[in-house]
Amino acid sequence: xxxxxxxxxxxxxxxxxxxxxxxxxxxxxxxxxxxxxxxxxxxxxxxxxxxxxxxxxxxxxxxxxxxxxxxxxxxxxxxxxxxxxxxxxxxxxxxxxxxxxxxxxxxxxxxxxxxxxxxxxxxxxxxxxxxxxxxxxxxxxxxxxxxxxxxxxxxxxxxxxxxxxxxxxxxxxxxxxxxxxxxxxxxxxxxxxxxxxxxxxxxxxxxxxxxxxxxxxxxxxxxxxxxxxxxxxxxxxxxxxxxxxxxxxxxxxxxxxxxxxxxxxxxxxxxxxxxxxxxxxxxxxxxxxxxxxxxxxxxxxxxxxxxxxxxxxxxxxxxxxx
Amino acid sequence: xxxxxxxxxxxxxxxxxxxxxxxxxxxxxxxxxxxxxxxxxxxxxxxxxxxxxxxxxxxxxxxxxxxxxxxxxxxxxxxxxxxxxxxxxxxxxxxxxxxxxxxxxxxxxxxxxxxxxxxxxxxxxxxxxxxxxxxxxxxxxxxxxxxxxxxxxxxxxxxxxxxxxxxxxxxxxxxxxxxxxxxxxxxxxxxxxxxxxxxxxxxxxxxxxxxxxxxxxxxxxxxxxxxxxxxxxxxxxxxxxxxxxxxxxxx
Numbered sequence: 337x338x339x340x341x342x343x344x345x346x347x348x349x350x351x352x353x354x355x356x357x358x359x360x361x362x363x364x365x366x367x368x369x370x371x372x373x374x375x376x377x378x379x380x381x382x383x384x385x386x387x388x389x390x391x392x393x394x395x396x397x398x399x400x401x402x403x404x405x406x407x408x409x410x411x412x413x414x415x416x417x418x419x420x421x422x423x424x425x426x427x428x429x430x431x432x433x434x435x436x437x438x439x440x441x442x443x444x445x446x447x448x449x450x451x452x453x454x455x456x457x458x459x460x461x462x463x464x465x466x467x468x469x470x471x472x473x474x475x476x477x478x479x480x481x482x483x484x485x486x487x488x489x490x491x492x493x494x495x496x497x498x499x500x501x502x503x504x505x506x507x508x509x510x511x512x513x514x515x516x517x518x519x520x521x522x523x524x525x526x527x528x529x530x531x532x533x534x535x536x537x538x539x540x541x542x543x544x545x546x547x548x549x550x551x552x553x554x555x556x557x558x559x560x561x562x563x564x565x566x567x568x569x570x571x572x573x574x575x576x577x578x579x580x581x582x583x584x585x586x587x588x589x590x591x592x593x594x595x596x597x598x599x600x601x602x603x604x605x606x607x608x609x610x611x612x613x614x615x616x617x618x619x620x621x622x623x624x625x626x627x628x629x630x631x632x633x634x635x636x637x638x639x640x641x642x643x644x645x646x647x648x649x650x651x652x653x654x655x656x657x658x
Numbered sequence: 659x660x661x662x663x664x665x666x667x668x669x670x671x672x673x674x675x676x677x678x679x680x681x682x683x684x685x686x687x688x689x690x691x692x693x694x695x696x697x698x699x700x701x702x703x704x705x706x707x708x709x710x711x712x713x714x715x716x717x718x719x720x721x722x723x724x725x726x727x728x729x730x731x732x733x734x735x736x737x738x739x740x741x742x743x744x745x746x747x748x749x750x751x752x753x754x755x756x757x758x759x760x761x762x763x764x765x766x767x768x769x770x771x772x773x774x775x776x777x778x779x780x781x782x783x784x785x786x787x788x789x790x791x792x793x794x795x796x797x798x799x800x801x802x803x804x805x806x807x808x809x810x811x812x813x814x815x816x817x818x819x820x821x822x823x824x825x826x827x828x829x830x831x832x833x834x835x836x837x838x839x840x841x842x843x844x845x846x847x848x849x850x851x852x853x854x855x856x857x858x859x860x861x862x863x864x865x866x867x868x869x870x871x872x873x874x875x876x877x878x879x880x881x882x883x884x885x886x887x888x889x890x891x892x893x894x895x896x897x898x899x900x901x902x903x904x905x906x907x908x909x
Contacts, residue, residue: 408794433815437796440749440781444788449750449869452779465873470777474675475682478874519793519827523809524820534815540909564909575833582799582834583816588671588775589693589833597908608671614880618906620898635883636901638894648895656899657909 337462338370342424344415345387345395346434347380348534355430355537357390357497359490362457363428364391364498366464373422377403377414377513384508389500393507396422400513405522406434412441414513419446421511424485426464431489432537439489449481455494455594455615472588472611492537493594528583535584538567540597543586543613544579545571547602547623547642551579556646557601563653569593571609587612599649601642605630622646659711659803661702662763663735664756664770664783667719667726668692671775677877691726694771697831700838702769703734705803711766712736716759718743718752724854731849732841738854741862748868749777751859753785758862760790767808768828772797787828795823797832 341363345356356374363372374392376382384395396418402410415438419427427442429435431453443450455476456467464486466479481487535541542561544554554568561568569591570584586593588611598616603609605621605628613619614633621634622642631637638645669675670688677683691699702713715730716739717723727738741755760768768790770783780796787794799818800811803825810821813832823829841849859865885901887894902909 433797433813436780437784440784441788441794443781444750444753444785447750447869449748450779450781451870452781469878470682470875471669471675472775472778473878475677475875475877477872477876479870479872481869482871483869520795520821520823522819522821525814526818526820528817536815582832583813585833592778597902597906606672607674611671614878618902618908619882620902631886632884633880633882635885635906636898637884637886638891638898639886640891640894644891645895648892649898652895652899653909656903 338368339366339425340370340423341367341372341426341428342419342422343372343374343392344427344429344435344438345374345376346430346432347376347378347382349532350380352382352386353430353432353537354497355432355490355492356387358492358495359428359430360387360391361498362490362495363426366426366457366459368459370425373424375415375418377411386500388504388506388508389502391498395506395508396511397508398511398513400515402515402518403513407518407520407522408437408441409516409518409520411438412445413516415442416445417514418511426486429489431491435489439487443487446485448485448487450487451479451481452489454488454490457488457490457495469592469615472592473615474611491594493539528581533565533567535567535569536591536593538593538595540564540566541569541593541595542566542599542601543569543571543603544574544601545603546573546577548574548579554580556643556650560599560646560650560653563650563657571603571606573606600630600634601646603630604628605633659705659709659767660765661705661711661713661767661769662760662765663695663698663702663713663715663730664768664786665695665699665715665717665726665730666692666771666774667717667723668774668776677875680875682875689722689725691729692771692774694773694831694833696838697833697835698769698771699730699733699735700836701801701831703839704836705767709803714739716741716756718747718755727854728849729841731852732845733839734845738852740854740856742856742858744859746868746871748870749779749781749785750869751866753782753789754864754866755859755862756782756786757789758864759857760786766825767803768792768826770828770830772830772832783828783830792826792828793823794828794830795821796830798829799832799834801829801835
């Protein structure tokens with residue numbers, strides 16, 4: 337069955353987000369001869385050619401004064417307008433701050449089933465089957481939408497994007513969003529992400545636990561993260577102790593991450609924390625206690641003082657990557 | 659302020675998850691109020707303390723859900739409602755049940771957790787807002803209510819957005835919003851005497867089928883190298899960087 341796929345693409349800091357390319361790749365894998373249309377609901381200064389190069393057949397650039405900032409009312413109304421015009425069978429978006437906020441409402445507006453935070457998508461006997469974690473990764477389920485429109489968010493960093501092919505061609509069309517009353521108004525945005533790398537989409541995460549001892553103790557972790565282009569995260573113990581903001585917390589309460597590389601510094605490995613990071617591709621653990629449970633899930637372990645080891649790692653990586 | 663809190667009962671976050679015969683086993687597991695929903699209960703109580711009104715808690719779940727509702731009552735909630743779900747209820751069905759109960763009642767504020775720690779889907783509360791035609795603000799880190807408007811500091815991928823929304827609205831709680839209180843002994847005694855209203859989908863006139871189906875459940879398995887490095891700290895650091903480049907190929 338040919339399916340028409342609508343991918344809601346996103347721009348952050350002036351750049352298309354990699355997860356948008358990953359969604360296009362996922363869409364291609366399940367389109368079965370249908371088309372993949374990427375839609376951008378923002379004023380972002382992006383011409384759409386990169387989305388075509390990454391596998392979209394068409395791009396719809398939606399303009400509207402009220403779309404500059406994300407608001408549920410503004411974006412939902414614009415998405416609904418595009419969805420109805422495109423007659424999509426599947427709507428995909430990254431499981432990002434906006435994806436998590438927008439798609440459940442969109443699904444309900446269309447009385448549709450939705451799969452949140454999928455880590456894999458494939459065709460099985462003509463059906464679209466999603467894999468997603470439950471209990472923050474302590475177990476997994478495969479899940480389908482049984483009828484009608486399929487809506488899903490896809491976790492960053494899990495589906496491989498297609499290589500950019502500048503030779504691909506496709507239409508880029510402009511569209512104007514109908515005005516809508518905004519019931520929520522964004523007054524201010526306070527930037528807090530210290531390294532500028534979003535934790536849930538990061539390829540590398542450097543995380544600290546109780547072993548960092550203080551807010552000041554995160555400093556060497558930030559220095560390592562900067563060299564690696566990594567995001568900094570934390571265990572619940574570190575957040576509860578007030579060493580860092582809860583926004584950094586990784587675990588069953590907190591964020592679930594699946595980076596290529598996870599470097600756990602001074603983290604003992606409580607089950608709550610392991611749930612949020614154990615699906616990382618490669619795990620490094622640095623801990624003074626050789627009996628720490630984190631070593632059981634680690635690929636590489638260093639028994640040692642993080643305040644000694646982490647700066648050495650920063651130096652070695654600098655030499656390698658600098 | 660009339661406040662409704664949407665609450666889910668979940669596994670304790672320290673619980674081991676075991677899959678048997680294609681199902682997650684829940685017999686010996688401690689069940690708690692979903693931690694994010696507990697922030698919602700606490701926030702509702704704080705707002706009631708400041709502005710007056712009532713706090714109602716509602717949950718969709720089987721018989722054991724009464725324990726979670728009773729805990730919310732012991733924390734200080736005024737009323738509790740339990741809805742027995744039909745088989746295989748998904749977020750679409752649960753949202754329809756919750757919205758059907760809330761429809762026509764005049765709540766100023768709906769509060770819920772940002773996400774549940776079991777399914778982690780984060781859909782239900784936002785679906786309810788949509789069904790009730792209400793605006794929402796998700797992932798609140800700070801909430802102030804005054805003169806028919808809520809001002810919310812929300813978590814937007816680590817950045818903080820300050821948003822205003824007209825009431826009635828639905829707001830979901832993120833970690834950091836508050837520190838939930840423990841039920842007091844008088845609170846626990848009082849909660850024991852309170853009735854929990856129990857309804858079914860039929861009572862609510864809700865006749866919807868789920869839109870999704872789970873086709874398999876399996877335990878996570880990861881093969882790890884479990885390789886401990888040796889030597890001085892300097893040697894270990896150098897070896898690790900080499901291994902990450904040449905063996906694991908992640909940098």
